[in-house]
Amino acid sequence: MDETGGVSLMSEIKRASPSKGDIALSANAASQAQTYALSGASVISVLTEPTWFKGTLLDLRLARTAADAAYIKPGSQDYERPAFLRKDFIFDEYQIDEARLYGADTVLLIVAMLSQDRLSALYNYSVQVRGMEPLVEVNNAEEMQRALEIGAKVIGVNNRNLHDFNVDMGTTSRLADMVSGKDVVLCALSGISTKEDVEVYRKQGVGAVLVGEALMRAPEGQTGPFIKNLLG
C-alpha cells in the first residue's frame, strides 16, 4: 500500500474508551494530528463519539485543520497528507454528511450495529453521494461475508470483541484468507502496539493497521519516534 514495507498506519485520536476508561483526557487533537501527519501516518482516525470515547466533532475539525496547516511549513512535504476518518457509531446518512462537513475523508461503518439493508444503504450513500469509501468493520466470518456482499473495498477486522471487549490478535489473521485475491484492503484494528505485531500482519497480507491506545499513551515527545519505529 505504501513504501513502508507494505503496511500503512491508521493512527487514532482517542481520549477514552468503554474498555479502558480514561486514556488521555487532556489530549489536544490538533497537536496530536500534526504529530501523526508528520511522522508518516496514512490515515488519522478521530473518535467523535462523546459518551464512551469523550470525543467531539470539533476534534475532527481541529485535527484536520492542524494537519493541513502543518503541510504549509517548509520541509513537511516528506510524507503524503493523511486521510481523515470519522470514528463513531454511524447509523444515519446525516452523520456521513456531518463527517464530510467537519473534514473527514471517510467514515467507519460497523457491520454488527446495522441490518444488512441499512449497512448497504449507508455504504452506497457514502460511496455514491459523497465519494467516500468507508472503512467497514467486522469481527467474525459472518460479518466479513456481509461486508463482502455490499462490495466493501476497505475492511477492518476488529480484534476486540465488542460484546466482552476481549482482544484476540488472531481474529484478523483467521479472516485474512476470506479476502485474499480480492480487491480489498484488509485492516487490522485493536491491540496493536509493537513493530512485531505489524510484521506478523504484514506477512498475512494486511494492508493497514489501526493503532489507538498505544499512541495516545506514548510519553510526551515520543509519539513521532514510536510511529517511525512501528513503520520502520
Ligand SMILES: O=P(O)(O)OC[C@@H](O)[C@@H](O)c1c[nH]c2ccccc12
Ligand atoms: O486502542 P487500540 O487497542 O489500538 O484500538 C483502536 C481501535 O481499534 C478502536 O478504537 C475501535 C475499533 N473499532 C471501533 C469502533 C468504535 C469505536 C472505536 C473503535
